[in-house]
Amino acid sequence: MVNAIKGLFISCDVPMAQFIASLNASLPPSQKFIIHMLDNTHMFVQAHAGEMIRNKISEFRDLNSYEKPA
Amino acid sequence: MPQVKIVPKNFMDMVAALPASKLDSLYTNTFFCEAVLRSLPPVSKMYVLRMLYIDAAVSAKLMQEWVLPDSFSKHKAAIDRLLQLRVFTESIDRKREISYRLNPKYQENLRKYLVHGGTLSREPMPSSVTVRLPTLEELDAYALQQWEVALSAPFVCLYFAGNLEKCFLLQLINSSLVERPTNFSPSMMKVFQRGLITTRDNEAPKLTENGFRFLLMETHTQLWYIMREYISTSEGRGMDTAELISFLLELSFHVTGEAYNMNTLTEVQQIAIKDLATLGLVKLQQGRKESWFIPTKLATNLSVSLSDSSSRKEGFVVVETNFRLYAYSTSKLHCEILRLFCRIEYQLPNLIVGAITKESLYTAFDNGITSEQIILFLQQHAHPRVAQKAPAVPENVTDQIRLWETDLNRVEMNLAHFYEDFPSMDIYEAACDYARELGGFLWEDSKKMRLIVRGEMHEEMKDFLRRQK
Numbered sequence: 001m002v003n004a005i006k007g008l009f010i011s012c013d014v015p016m017a018q019f020i021a022s023l024n025a026s027l028p029p030s031q032k033f034i035i036h037m038l039d040n041t042h043m044f045v046q047a048h049a050g051e052m053i054r055n056k057i058s059e060f061r062d063l064n065s066y067e068k069p070a
Numbered sequence: 071m072p073q074v075k076i077v078p079k080n081f082m083d084m085v086a087a088l089p090a091s092k093l094d095s096l097y098t099n100t101f102f103c104e105a106v107l108r109s110l111p112p113v114s115k116m117y118v119l120r121m122l123y124i125d126a127a128v129s130a131k132l133m134q135e136w137v138l139p140d141s142f143s144k145h146k147a148a149i150d151r152l153l154q155l156r157v158f159t160e161s162i163d164r165k166r167e168i169s170y171r172l173n174p175k176y177q178e179n180l181r182k183y184l185v186h187g188g189t190l191s192r193e194p195m196p197s198s199v200t201v202r203l204p205t206l207e208e209l210d211a212y213a214l215q216q217w218e219v220a221l222s223a224p225f226v227c228l229y230f231a232g233n234l235e236k237c238f239l240l241q242l243i244n245s246s247l248v249e250r251p252t253n254f255s256p257s258m259m260k261v262f263q264r265g266l267i268t269t270r271d272n273e274a275p276k277l278t279e280n281g282f283r284f285l286l287m288e289t290h291t292q293l294w295y296i297m298r299e300y301i302s303t304s305e306g307r308g309m310d311t312a313e314l315i316s317f318l319l320e321l322s323f324h325v326t327g328e329a330y331n332m333n334t335l336t337e338v339q340q341i342a343i344k345d346l347a348t349l350g351l352v353k354l355q356q357g358r359k360e361s362w363f364i365p366t367k368l369a370t371n372l373s374v375s376l377s378d379s380s381s382r383k384e385g386f387v388v389v390e391t392n393f394r395l396y397a398y399s400t401s402k403l404h405c406e407i408l409r410l411f412c413r414i415e416y417q418l419p420n421l422i423v424g425a426i427t428k429e430s431l432y433t434a435f436d437n438g439i440t441s442e443q444i445i446l447f448l449q450q451h452a453h454p455r456v457a458q459k460a461p462a463v464p465e466n467v468t469d470q471i472r473l474w475e476t477d478l479n480r481v482e483m484n485l486a487h488f489y490e491d492f493p494s495m496d497i498y499e500a501a502c503d504y505a506r507e508l509g510g511f512l513w514e515d516s517k518k519m520r521l522i523v524r525g526e527m528h529e530e531m532k533d534f535l536r537r538q539k
Contacts, residue, residue, distance in 0.1 A: 002489050
């Protein structure tokens with residue numbers, strides 16, 4: 001019988017994929033969210049992890065911003 | 071039946087969407103016929119003029135012979151436009167052949183217009199009665215000022231509304247914030263609210279995505295948007311749409327700077343004129359016994375800008391390759407618009423200095439503005455000195471704006487289902503093809519027989535796999 005797993009399909013570029021993988025590795029085993037690593041630009045993760053991944057990416061993006069004090 | 075569907079974008083599309091009886095009654099107004107003629111694409115215009123003095127129907131086959139075979143699509147589009155506006159009427163005779171002729175009302179009125187010229191139903195008032203008539207420059211300045219105040223008033227108080235201590239209710243205009251209090255009728259405020267601003271209870275009013283896009287549009291497009299919204303809400307206020315449209319178009323044929331007596335207006339028109347005055351389309355003045363209105367350039371340009379081309383105002387923005395922006399303008403509205411996507415550094419008496427930064431663009435993208443709109447705005451309002459150079463906005467700036475936008479979308483996420491453990495290769499391939507047909511196919515791995523399909527198609531995939539048993 002065919003098995004169906006529900007989740008989120010992520011496609012991105014290689015650096016982002018590595019970032020998400022490192023994010024996954026940094027979490028304790030109970031919270032790991034990657035179900036399958038498909039290839040170096042696609043992966044299948046748990047559905048609820050989407051928001052968390054987005055937040056972490058925007059944090060990462062804001063790390064190299066500098067706002068001149070007004 | 072017209073075969074081309076045009077998404078309503080401008081005024082003529084709204085007119086075309088009116089019910090047939092309303093449209094026919096509008097065609098009794100010669101100015102409306104002339105305005106419709108002006109708004110047609112060139113090929114349609116030519117067809118109308120050719121058919122103007124022909125009373126019988128002309129067969130479609132004959133019309134096709136007027137064009138070369140490779141312009142058939144233009145010919146089709148022109149005829150469809152005419153059918154949509156009910157300028158052409160189609161008739162099918164017994165031999166199943168289509169023939170067209172001009173709408174008789176339209177034909178009659180256009181002929182009258184040609185022969186007699188357009189005569190307005192009202193004459194300008196003698197100058198002995200109208201004292202203190204403003205000069206054309208004063209009128210232009212007034213129109214611009216009113217328009218800007220009209221546009222910026224709701225938006226300026228929205229920026230102050232970010233301060234949560236001030237709780238603004240539905241009354242969007244707080245006259246303490248705007249230097250000159252404008253008395254907007256509640257109907258005008260509804261027009262603004264209808265898609266530009268969302269108000270939720272207990273929260274300060276916020277601009278919607280469309281609101282931001284609206285700010286970056288050209289004046290003519292903005293004018294037509296407001297007019298369109300105003301007309302669509304007019305039914306709810308008890309004003310006849312047809313009369314309003316014909317009045318607006320008649321207004322555009324008046325002479326700028328001439329005074330016209332108010333007592334020549336009907337009741338509906340009087341209400342409309344007060345609203346138009348707050349927007350800057352007309353200026354109202356009062357003499358000792360009579361009051362009159364003076365159309366400004368904004369009003370007379372209404373019919374000119376019926377098609378999408380419009381006269382360009384003087385540009386005022388210079389963008390440098392170091393991402394600095396210099397805007398030679400004194401208007402508050404321009405300052406607010408620039409503040410949408412760049413960081414304003416200094417404001418001098420005749421100059422606004424700003425810088426396009428990653429952070430300022432990110433706030434703009436958060437508000438729903440796209441990089442294309444920003445770049446288009448900068449290009450259209452380029453200062454004449456830089457407008458001659460190609461490109462008007464430096465490429466490194468435009469490229470970087472686009473790159474920053476794509477940086478926000480580096481990761482694409484789709485809710486999906488992961489299928490594995492297929493009993494055989496055939497079933498696997500059949501499932502892949504089925505997913506492709508449904509349009510939900512995302513990824514496959516044929517060596518390990520795994521498939522990923524969009525979440526919405528899960529039910530169909532389940533049924534399909536059950537049927538394969």
